[in-house]
Amino acid sequence: MNSFAIHAGSMFDGFASSGPVTVYVRGDRIVRVDRSGALPADNTEVIDLGSRACLLPGLIDTHIHLAFDAGPNPVTSLAATSDADLLAQMRAAARSALHAGITTVRDLGDRNYLSLTLVEELAEHPEQGPEILAAGPPLTTPRGHCHFFGGEVEGTEALRAAVRERHARGCAVIKIMASGGMMTPESVPPHASQYGLEDLRTVVDEAHRLGLPVAAHAHGVQAIRDALEAGVDSLEHVSFLSADGVKADPALIEAIVESNTFASVTAGLDPSVPIDRSKGMGARGQTIFSTYGTLQKVGAKVVIGSDAGIGPVKPHNVLPHGVADLVREGVTPIDALISATSLAAQLCRVEGRKGRIIGGADADLLAVNGDPVKDPAALLDVRAVFRAGIRVR
Known part of the structure; x- marks a missing residue:
């Protein structure tokens, strides 16, 4: 030893x-x-x-996608890649994160539970990647956001069964797409809800019964409100999108602060890569970042989930830039570091160990x-x- x-x-x-x-x-x-x-x-x-x-x-990234290649068309690349090649790609992404000092990640969406295969490999060879807390294919509506991962499900019993399947396979967290998203044109818009309050409650109740936390992808204001009321453990992105733009509701922010729910904010961009402002990273993106700073400063439990893998500005080692992003929004450096270490460990249920x-x-x-x-x-x-x-x- x-x-x-x-x-x-x-x-x-x-x-x-x-x-x-x-x-x-x-x-x-x-x-x-x-x-x-x-x-x-x-x-x-x-x-x-x-x-x-x-x-x-070691830093903790609370939202990463090892199955996305951080290229200009990650969804197209995913569809064209076999499981064997995808697993090799995920191994390389994991190594990239580790070498940046990111020693724990939550993988919040993969195909065919490949992240669980990687979990088993890294248990034998931890020096090859971070500890992975995997969600498997995220729960989404038919043709909903990220349906290409294979997690399409609707109806109360089907949702309960999907949670049970992920628990049985060894997933560490349940991911549900409460709202639409930006990478799936055929889904509802990012500000619109995919699942209503009762569906979200069904998933939370079943997951909590089995001892699993729930991470809700929630861009839209109503999706954030419903996910919070349902008792999810983390709100992913928490962008406060509406049909008219970004509208941070002060009452909803206060409700987040008063809850036990974490805000997993999507921070971290590679500054060496030009930003594609057509994908919401211009003025709207800056408004969202300002809201992240507000959440932190008013006392919400803010952690950093980089969403690494979704494009060239999001390589799998990007989390350290997310710490700097929060500081630029007025968060103290020590609070930003806490968000990427001890507080993230609390969300991920590895507190004391990580x-x-x-x-x-x-x-x-x-x-x-x-x-x-x-x-x-x-x-x-x-x-x-x-x-x-x-x-x-």
């Missing part, structure tokens, strides 16, 4: 920052955190990352050059990545 210590000039432990630190690792777990920063007095192997290095918990640096937690760690609490751009200057106690970068 491997045993070593990591020394760094500073640490963000998932909640707060501190000075020099030495973290002791045995096997795949953290066994001790010495906040004095003293080096071990015995012959323990030391990985000294230097005084400029900051050690953080998203923090403490004895007993998984040895999933990221080291960067610089201080991300002062400048989130430091997250892009990766010094080292550890997954399950194995250094992968």
Whole structure:
């Protein structure tokens, strides 16, 4: 069993920052955190990352699609790719995320439950990718948003059966498309609802009975309202779209703040890729980003789900840019880091094991050059990545 210590000039432990630190690792777990920063007095192997290095918990992306290739036409590419080739593509996407310091992801939509195959592979070889919390094919209406993943279902009993199937297969979360979406022209518009309140309640009740959380894709105001009332665990995108544009309802924002529901905001764009403003990433996109900042500042439980894979601006390693996006909207860097670590772990039901640096937690760690609490751009200057106690970068 491997045993070593990591020394760094500073640490963000998932909640707060501190000075020099030495973290002791045995096997795949953290066994001790010495906040004095003293080096071990015995012959323990030391990985000294230097005084400029900051050690953080591995980042958590709460919304990713490993099955999308982050190309200009991901849906077309998906349809043209065999399951064997798609799985190989997903392996590469997982490695890309891991090497950026993203050590846990929620995969919220795949085809034929391929993400569960990857889950099994990574259980044997964790150094090859992040821990994946998979939803399998998302629940959607016939010809509804992302129907091409194979999760079309309608009617109370069919919805219950679909939840049970995903539980039986080993999925970690249920994903439902409460509203239409931007990648499926044949679905209803993104601001329109696909499922009503009673259908959403059916899914939430069955999932919670089986111990699974529910993530609701919800762009439209009514879809957000219904999903919140149904008791979903996370609102994905939470864009407040209406037929007339973006309309953030203050009363609905307050209801989100007062609820137990997380807002999984879609942040993170690769700045090196030109933005296609025809797909809502211009003025409307900026209004949505401003709403994300408002949600965070008024006390909503905001986490960052990059939606990685859906286009060239969304490569699978894009999450660190999402932290910077929140900061640009007035969120403090430390709160943005919390959103991508300890708070995300709480949503994903891996709290205590992921998203923090403490004895007993998984040895999933990221080291960067610089201080991300002062400048989130430091997250892009990766010094080292550890997954399950194995250094992968």
